[in-house]
Amino acid sequence: MPLPRRFYARPARAVARDLLGCVLVSRRGRTLAAGRIVETEAYLGPEDRASHAAFRPGSRDLFYGAGGVAYVYLNYGMHCCLNAIAGRRGRPGCVLIRALEPVLGLRAMARRRGVASDSPRLASGPGNLTRALGITLRDNRADLTAGRLTIEPPDAPRDFRIAAGPRVGITRARTLRLRFWIAGNPHVSR
């Protein structure tokens, strides 16, 4: 069973932490691919100047709506990034999913990525991740609690340490420590 809607109805920072170890499942026709989430970043509302809620008005209704929905966008003209909308209606926030440890459908991922299926970089990085799972702009607004793109709770109890640090790759609000990852996991991006 996917994570329930109420899981997402909390501040983005808490959702980002708790998403670590959960499993992202992507169903493309007959092809199933899944990976354990090993790296996330939290984005807040308009007060967070790096958040798309602050400078992408086209996505406003999405950010301000109920959580548990996918926000997929294209950046640098070529890469899709996958986010989960967090927070309650009227309280914008989202979590960028940055890296996965592949667990299912490795061959399909490797085919889409054009690298070996045992590469630690198979789904490491926001752009690589979406390409490995076949996620495109059509998945924007997809419901994460049911359907072809879902997130399942961890299948085993927590057995890892969570590390936190500043977000990477952004040009604004660099100082906030809103990036979380599983310490020591080789699938975390650089």
Place this chain on the structure above:
DNA sequence: TAGCTGATTGACT
């Protein structure tokens, strides 16, 4: 309508 920006990646020096 033209011009700009960006939560990136991979190839190259």
Place this chain on the structure above:
DNA sequence: GTCAATCAGCTAA
């Protein structure tokens, strides 16, 4: 370390 690829959605006019 630098740099190009490439586009949605904004801005200015």
